[in-house]
Amino acid sequence: MNIAWKSALLGTTLFAGMTLAGVASAQTAASDNSVGEVIVTGSRIPRPNLEQPTPVSVVSSNMIQQAGPQNLGDIIVQLPAVGANSTVRANSNNFSNTAGISALDLRNLGPSRTLVLVDGQRHVNGDVSYNAVDINSIPTALVDHVEVVTGGASAIYGSDAVSGVVNIILKKRFDGFQANAQIGSYDGFGTKYSGSFMAGHSYLDDRLNVNLTGFWQKERTIWVRNVPGANDWGRITNPADLTGRVDPTFLSSRPPIRNDHIPDTIYVPHVGSEYLGPNGTLLNANTFAPQFAFDRQGNLIPVAKRTGYNSFAFGQLPADCQDCYFESDYNQEASPVDTKGADFRLAFDVTDHLHATLDAKYVQADVSNAVQPSYTFGDYQLAPDNAFIRPDLAAALAGTDAADYPFISAFLQPGGRTQDITRKTYRVVAGLNGDFDAGFSTVKWDASLNYGKVKNHITNNSLMITENFAAALDSVIDPATGKPACRINVASAPQTGIGAGAAPGCVPYNPFGQQNNAAVFGYSFGSFATRDTLSQEVASLNANFDTSRFFNLQGGPIGVAVGAEYRMERTKDVNDPALVNGSTENLSSDSSGGYNVKEAYVEVNAPVFKGFAPLLDELTFDAAYRGADYSTVGNVGAYKFSGTYGPVSWLKLRSTYSRAIRAPNISEAFQPPSPGYFNVTDPCSVENITGHANYAANCAKQGIPTGFVANLNSSIVGQSSGNPNLDPEKSISYTGGIVFQPPVVPGLAVTLDFYAIKIKDAITQVAAQDIINNCYDSANLDPSYCSLFTRGADGNINFVKTTFVNASKLYTQGYELHVTYNHDVSPLTSRWRPTEWMTGAIGFDMTVDYIARLRNFPFQGDPSNYQVLEGRPVNASNEGTPRLRGLAAVNYKQGPWTVNWQTRYVGKAALFNLDPVSVDRSEERNVPFISPTFYHDVSVHYRLDDRFGKPLEGSEVYAGVNNLFGEDPPFMTIGAGNDLAYDLGRFFFMGFTYRH
Template identity: 30%
Template sequence: MLQNFSRKRLWQVSQLGLLGTGALLGVAHAETDTLAMAEVTPERIQVTGSRILREGAIAPSPVTVISGQELVETGAMNIGEVLNALPSLAATFSLANSGRSIGTAGLNLLDLRGMGTARTLVLVDGRRHVSSSAGSAAVDTNAIPTAWIDSVEIITGGASAVYGADAVTGVVNFRLKRDIEGFDLHASVGRAEDSPYRNHKLTASYGSYFAQDRGNFALSAEVSGQNGINATQRRQTRTSFMAVRNPEDGDYRDDDGQWVHDGIPDTITVANAGWYDSSTAGNFYLVSDSGTVDWFIFNPDGSVRPQDLGTTYGQWGRCSDCEFLDLRRYNDLQPAFNRFNVNSKLNFELTPDTLLFAQASFVRNRGNSEGQPSFFEYDSALMVGRDNAYLDPSLVSLMDNYGIDQIAVHRFQEDAGRRLENNRRTTARFVAGVEGILGLDWNYELYGVFGETKLEQVNRNNLIRTNFAQSIDAIVVDGEIVCRDELARANGCVPTSIFGDNAINEQARHWFNTNSYSNSTIRQTVFSGHLNNSGLFELPAGFVGVSLGAEYRKEESESTPDSFAATGATFLNALQYEKGNFDVQEAFAELSIPVLADLPLIQDLVLDLAVRVADYSTIGTAVSWKTGLDWHLNPELRARATYSEALRAPNIGELFGPQNQTFFRVTDPCSVHEAQSETRRVNCAALGVPADFDPQATASSIEGLSGGNPELREEKSTSYTLGLVYQPDWLPGFSATLDYWSIEIDDAISSVSAQNILNKCVDAELGVNNQFCELVERNEQHELVLITSITQNVAALTAEGVDFELGYDFDALGGRFNTKLIGTYLDSRKTFSFQDSPEEFDQFAGTLGYARWQSNLSISYRYDVWSLGWKTRYLDRVSLFRQQELAVNPDPSDIMHYGSYFVTDVRLGYQFASGVQLTLGVDNVFDRNLPGVTTGTTGTTGLYNNIGRFYYSNVSYRF
């Protein structure tokens, strides 16, 4: 009986995921045999984007479908890596770039349209999944079991009214296989060609029927991982590059103070270059009587000598072919990562019309990020007196010659240990519910979900500032080198030298380094139910479908930082305790109304309506709604359109996040090279900044404070789509879709960027007595020292473009070809930092991370026991500068663009008679290099392959 009931239900709830084998475009082939149509009742199927069962596989909104087979037939260890390569998704958080923030190492989050992970809703079987990042709703794809993935469906347009208001850019829905029978084993290993990078994955699954086929129980487990690689371990990425001021640049100011540009790049990119103003050995500068600045560096034995500055460019701290600080050696291309998960599921037919179901999953993953060591520069330079016990006679003589009794040492302390972040996430999720049929046309589903994610974070080699200061302040007492501070001595202070590479001794490291421990807990509770009828009553054009439902959801998040580090006593950012929660009660409804049928150019016309009313404990009532038209002109051509409005409530971190210490990389608008407008020059002068100011601090990161805002309101979004689906009778196996989409978000929740705060401060027509200047602090030398930023409803975001999909499946050469082309043209992607100033915006379309054209072409061929696959991913040429930047300065750099980018993967498979399937593959078969001088580790360059040519083998066995 389970086979009759639950397998039919499987067909109903997951048929769309199977369409990748047929049309490949989220639509099924139209039935052309009139007699067959008369004799066979079309199956009613639930498709993503609607809860109403529909005849055939007609998606009311644009849907891209990726089959589970496509996800596992690659060398990628992580399904998120495969999905992030799709044109509609931005690689905001992939494994390659997840270590750029504290607590994010190992995360793989999805970001539809590049409008933020908080605006992309990730579901499993149409149900919510607990977040993996504290304070947010973002779901880590590592927490989703891979063994049972049947398909992944990506929808744009009108999703908020159906699934929830935080689906403002769309939904990514992972559909799992319903009933599991038999034993499946899959093993994969891979290695990169020109680096030590390796990965592995082993999955096992077993399922069986019981109780006269009324029940089905299944278990699966997975172990996978990869080792980390550093930029210096790859030939392409090991060379250090730096953008420096071009000596040939002839830009000048005219009599009106306006810059005149000569077309020669302002900066040039040079190899074997870096910062000379810091060193792993320690360095310092002295000013001679003539006013010249002389730089000195320490030898391994602690003696001092003039530093080789090679070629400098009239710009503080930058040189080439010199003794420079090579930051590439602290840049990890991939983190060390491993994952273990175990999953179980149970379906049991209680009665012929009632099915009980339950799922349980446990996932544990570890992601390690190895960053820079502690460093001391500029205002934080290490002050060393003439009586320091480790001073070499050469340094004492030098200080005497300059008539000084102390020096300020700049040091990048590799010998104190690189800072290591170990993140262990455990996610447990439980689903239980009942679904069934009431009468002939009504079906229902009731379920509950509970999920919990725990993050245990360890930050190793976290320097204790006071202990370190005590340790380097060493003097000689009774012929023995000791710490000057007597109390510190009594507490075990160990003195150390800081003069030269590897000068810090191991005992001292133990004295001033500590491990900081922090943890976070995220919980989600959901109770939901809906009642559907796809044939409520009949109109002249067909049956009306309806879906009604209600949902209760509670989200909780708590982050407890290391209590000692939170005081600011260590080098690690002083993060503060964060706790918050909200609950929401929602009611939703859908209607599918056939309007016209069997008319010229109207085979049928269906109106879709959906509304969702939510009552949040934080913002109150939020209403989202959608309307859509589904128009079959004839059996071959179909048009579809949706229009929706939605509200997104702020998440926990946006509301309750404390003022945490952070660091910003900015350009000082009061620099002599930036103060180009008269308003800016006047305001900078009002702040006391001299006209010839050449800042040193902005060569490194500036301390900042960022946090949440309990006064936030909801975001408002409007989106619409307009598309065509073409499936010609004269070419069976061919399908094409073309969909225009547009998304607008007002009152967008955003932290005003540090750069915008600085610019708004000095570009204000009414002077410096404004809200932005109050957020900026400078020291007596006019250097930036602190910038404060909190979340506000001040921004607006817009995006529009066209998605297209072509698929053609056909028999040839004795076998079967499956072809698919998925692409996106991004026409516009604007960010209005201040929605009240609509004339001021950044146009990102066509810039790095937002290529105008992106596409994936896949071709597979199967002949008997052989299979062959080819996939090419294309990214269009992108600019490294936005239009607004180029309007001010048309010649900023010698590298203005990254060229078009192609990456091709190939695979060859063989099916043995024993049931073993062997696949050999090569990703990036042509070993396409990263563009320009990037390492592919930022939020915008994560789209590019930074592993290089990669070989893998997959072995599967089923019985």
């Protein structure tokens, strides 16, 4: 048994086997001092706020307003429990169709394991390949607050709530008119604008309330080159640490020297490539060095010389190398997003016991995503009679084979590869709720129909049309005109078969310099569209009651909640035929899929005693169970046990133990087969047969002869696809902690919780080499892997199928501290004359999260093979997070003034492999750690009164600075799905809110 789980069980038995619980840690922030019965995320049973069994963190409306014109995802991700792996910044600089999406990732276990709700209801996901809600589709102007519960919650809410639930609570009834406008910017880049209005009115003696919200938000492009200290930086081999290396230059092909106290690599500016310059290069195929380079007019020039290397193509270049290729010039740190939408809400009291609600919204996000340009790297050779070879180059090439000098270039003139994405979200939720006397109890109930649809239109621009480009590059002088023409259009020219599948209208391509016009690129490159649709249909019925009329425990009646839900999820992905048939450099497959699930749950709350005796102030147990029948994986179940023990009214102990599940999503189960090629090593080949104790025996069982030599000089044909035979993921979560509310300090609440989440049968897409290795590593040819590849009659591997399998295990544990304090300052300030004027109220809120372990076991059957992910930033080889993160906010309100100060802390993080089974790699770079960082945000709000005129009374002006002291991000975290924990620099904002 794992030591951590032994400790967790021991902690439980210390209280005679009782399951302990307590208040939601941030209830006071969400609801001030309300004591009414409400439903707080984590339970379906209404009760006073301070009696909830599950810790809840809250993003308050004050925190949302204080952040300035940020999207909602960037605000929520400031919570220490929320990872930053899937924000707008993390989803920029890729071609995966997810640009502009902001998703949430609790405990860094993946966004697909975090369930996002809106007012307790499910919300349709943002993309076919991405099992996560796009938080940008939820209007910030309409958000009242956000409740976050970490740990398994599938028993309450169903599948996907493996690492927790984020419940976004919207504003309800609204009367009046409110409008807001904001603008903000970093130091000269990344400007953000937002505007919104909300108009509402009540009719029929306040029985009917109707309100309409409209909003617009625009975030401009942030290029990597905009970020201070990030432009063109990279890592090269340290020239001071070369002695004894097999290869003294390339990072990827040299064994490092350990324990010599000299960094293996160093960070330097101007890291790029002279190979992939925009003017074209001819590579020496024998030395892999650029042999001939050209200027923009196509003239031969000396090849730029690198002073350091990190691969045979990239390294440090002269600062003035204008014709070299630098990735940071074309990569985005954050894609531009233009979001607009409207939300219509209606609430109608049909009777005192029956209420109807309607929520309908439309949101459109327009995103422009950019990645590095298309390029060719030695895939083409120029024929000696190429029309654009000038005499000086012809003389240099005389007597050589064209294959000796393959052509390479980055095609920068089309503007790089871009995606124009339009993402439309439609959602309608119609509901009824009420109560009735059932005889045994008053039953409160609600029923709803929830329909959501997302339609994505993605246009991929500047993609190479491979056959057209091959034909355009293979040009000759047409004797009839004396001008360059494509060989396939010149009948008298010797035909090579190149470009045989090209489209008519070939326009010759000049490979030297930057002399091609729009017609040239229009023939060889093109724009191709993908359209995908996601839909979600949910019908739910919930009810709760208590036993007060016929049975009461000493602490009160037993509360019961029951419910049922039916859900249908469907997706469809349709691509331009050129993307499907392989005509372009991108290959996609049309797809469709779906599933349905029928669920039912029951939850029970038993207050055993309340104020019973000294040291027995409170004891409450909670239990829940949910059964589900999926059309894909069949019947599954989830459960939860929790409770509260309070020896005194101001001290409570709490604990939860739960089992959660995640059914495979549509992409994992139904992704259609896509062809591909893999380079693999055969364990049965004679040079590898001794690499594992089981290789020889397992290879013999398959009939591989002794001394077999594999032929792996060429790529293996393969296929990637979904797996309809997946099982659901299963997780066990444990939390235990204390809640301390000392009566001697009114308004103070302190909570400290331990959490542990273990996920087994985690769904992952296994690489081709891992499939082959796991087959032969196993004791007896594991069929789950051995069935995924085949061998030909000669014994060589000839086909590999990569797919999703239930292969992995994830584990995390840590501690979370939460402190809140709210109180008037006058009892203290009135004692001293200099502070008598301070008669307002102060609020303080602090959350600190420490990750003791965050581990990924790629193959759960091999516990010795795991990755240590805690203590390093997201892009340090594997996803992870710094061990320690904190968020503290203090606000002071007096009269019309409100001053907010917020501090965020990001702990020290390693940039090298922390795995204990690996060789120490702390010397692999001269900057092995990212230093701890504090970010300070400040804002000031002023509420206008009647002195400014009656129409402006109640309105508000405000301004602020995030990252007040201008902490720059670590340059090594920029541009590669970086961790949003690191700011991009100082951010200024100002805004105005009009209320009437």
